[in-house]
Amino acid sequence: xxxNSVYTRDRCVTGIHGLDEILRGGIPYGSTxxxxxxxxxxxxxxxxxxxxxxxxxxxxxxxxxxxxxxxxLLENIRQYSFFDMNMVDTGLINVFDxxxxxxxxxxxxxxxxxxxxxxxxxxxxDIVNTIGVTRLVIDSVTTLCYKIKSEQLIRxxxxxxxxxxxxxxxxxxxxxxxxxxxxxxxxxxxxVEEAIADGIIVMGDVERMGHLLRFLQVVKMRxxxxxxxxxxxxxxxxxxxxxxxxxxxxxxxQTTRWGA
Amino acid sequence: xFELDALIAEQLTEVSLNSAVQVRCGNSNxxxxxxxxxxxxxxxxxxxGVYISASRGAVEIIQAFESxxxxxxxxxxxxxxxxxxxxxxxxxxxxxxxxxxxxxxESVLLRTLYILRTSTFERNFVLVDSINAxxxxxxxxMLAEYLHTFINxxxxxxxxxxxxNVPDQTPPLVLANLDLxxxxxxxxxxxxxx
Numbered sequence: 001x002x003x004n005s006v007y008t009r010d011r012c013v014t015g016i017h018g019l020d021e022i023l024r025g026g027i028p029y030g031s032t033x034x035x036x037x038x039x040x041x042x043x044x045x046x047x048x049x050x051x052x053x054x055x056x057x058x059x060x061x062x063x064x065x066x067x068x069x070x071x072x073l074l075e076n077i078r079q080y081s082f083f084d085m086n087m088v089d090t091g092l093i094n095v096f097d098x099x100x101x102x103x104x105x106x107x108x109x110x111x112x113x114x115x116x117x118x119x120x121x122x123x124x125x126d127i128v129n130t131i132g133v134t135r136l137v138i139d140s141v142t143t144l145c146y147k148i149k150s151e152q153l154i155r156x157x158x159x160x161x162x163x164x165x166x167x168x169x170x171x172x173x174x175x176x177x178x179x180x181x182x183x184x185x186x187x188x189x190x191x192v193e194e195a196i197a198d199g200i201i202v203m204g205d206v207e208r209m210g211h212l213l214r215f216l217q218v219v220k221m222r223x224x225x226x227x228x229x230x231x232x233x234x235x236x237x238x239x240x241x242x243x244x245x246x247x248x249x250x251x252x253x254q255t256t257r258w259g260a
Numbered sequence: 261x262f263e264l265d266a267l268i269a270e271q272l273t274e275v276s277l278n279s280a281v282q283v284r285c286g287n288s289n290x291x292x293x294x295x296x297x298x299x300x301x302x303x304x305x306x307x308x309g310v311y312i313s314a315s316r317g318a319v320e321i322i323q324a325f326e327s328x329x330x331x332x333x334x335x336x337x338x339x340x341x342x343x344x345x346x347x348x349x350x351x352x353x354x355x356x357x358x359x360x361x362x363x364x365x366e367s368v369l370l371r372t373l374y375i376l377r378t379s380t381f382e383r384n385f386v387l388v389d390s391i392n393a394x395x396x397x398x399x400x401x402m403l404a405e406y407l408h409t410f411i412n413x414x415x416x417x418x419x420x421x422x423x424x425n426v427p428d429q430t431p432p433l434v435l436a437n438l439d440l441x442x443x444x445x446x447x448x449x450x451x452x453x454x
Contacts, residue, residue, distance in 0.1 A: 208363055208364070209361075209363050209397075211360055211361050211363060211364055213364055213366060213367065232366030232367070232370065233370075234367055234370035234371065234374065236370070236371075236374040237374075238374060238377060238378070241370045241373060241374060242370075243366055243369050243370055243373075243409070243413075244409070245366055246365060246366060246402050246405050246406055246409070247405060248399060248401045248402035248405055249365070249366075249399075249402045
């Protein structure tokens with residue numbers, strides 16, 4: 001006998017052209033998603049659009065930036081027509097410099113121990129709780145974890161953070177910097193982020209006759225069926241746009257006959 | 261005086277917005293056929309559109325239209341040629357956009373969709389000039405696959421696809437797929453000698 005209805009989890013509709021279709025409706029609410037990508041692959045733009053689309057729907061969003069100062073981040077994002085500085089002024093989008101956060105917490109040190117990690121988690125969770133953040137981006141988790149020397153501590157940090165944010169109903173994108181996005185590569189810098197995340201979105205480049213084409217691939221997303229195909233992406237003024245990558249052109253030149 | 265092919269306009273009245281029209285032309289009549297196709301779309305049907313230029317730079321095409329008194333300022337040009345020439349993108353026309361190379365087929369599709377999203381016209385066309393030019397740079401299988409994606413993408417969005425082609429300069433696999441996916445044919449091409 002067929003069940004009357006199939007249970008589906010509520011979704012956080014990203015609003016990003018094509019991504020919600022790939023995810024069959026969006027990211028399951030409260031998920032922690034690792035957006036792992038090589039430099040210039042569009043991770044920050046994707047994450048920022050995720051926040052802006054949320055803000056446009058009236059959601060409170062937060063962005064923790066560890067890779068570039070918030071002023072520079074906002075300056076770079078202003079070129080996109082979907083972004084409006086009013087979202088920052090009205091408190092819908094909240095950008096935090098991680099360096100400033102470290103200073104507040106007295107964490108200006110080379111390495112973090114267990115107490116420091118707990119202090120950092122508490123600070124992030126307090127901010128999320130106070131503002132009522134439902135969409136969060138940490139850019140990047142790689143930079144954040146550099147100060148945590150033990151793999152076990154990194155695992156604890158990410159697991160605890162993800163669990164606490166999920167309890168608060170916050171959907172989180174953790175940006176991870178990787179050096180290669182080929183099939184043999186790890187999707188995280190420390191090898192533990194990918195195991196803890198509910199979802200993994202890989203971003204990188206395919207080289208075709210000397211030109212780099214950006215791609216995005218959803219490798220894993222718990223709680224939803226989804227496409228696992230490579231999608232070509234363009235960063236346009238209207239935001240990120242996706243289309244399925246041509247099957248005959250989805251692998252970089254060196255491994256394909258026509259590009260050899 | 262430049263003479264247009266009036267029969268092309270007549271044939272175009274029979275196609276719907278979700279059609280894909282293959283327009284075959286030869287080397288010597290390609291601009292006449294292109295102009296005879298574009299003009300009714302712009303002037304008679306009041307359509308906006310995207311002209312994808314893979315055979316020549318957009319500026320050269322715009323100036324060719326201007327020389328016969330056709331205003332194409334409402335048409336957006338996606339130039340796949342000029343980025344390959346340093347300085348080629350410094351153009352005086354605001355309706356010209358660029359993609360780095362004709363091999364970046366997915367970028368061409370996405371840029372076209374982007375331009376269409378900003379279009380103020382109710383009805384639009386996408387004209388590819390030309391399939392044989394794209395076949396210079398792209399593998400046959402990839403181009404055949406691309407045609408499938410391209411045509412279906414615009415059919416779904418009710419955007420008329422017009423695909424210019426010089427048949428005797430197009431690989432058989434690509435030609436066969438073009439014949440398969442296109443819903444109409446306007447044939448002003450040369451005789452194909454097998």
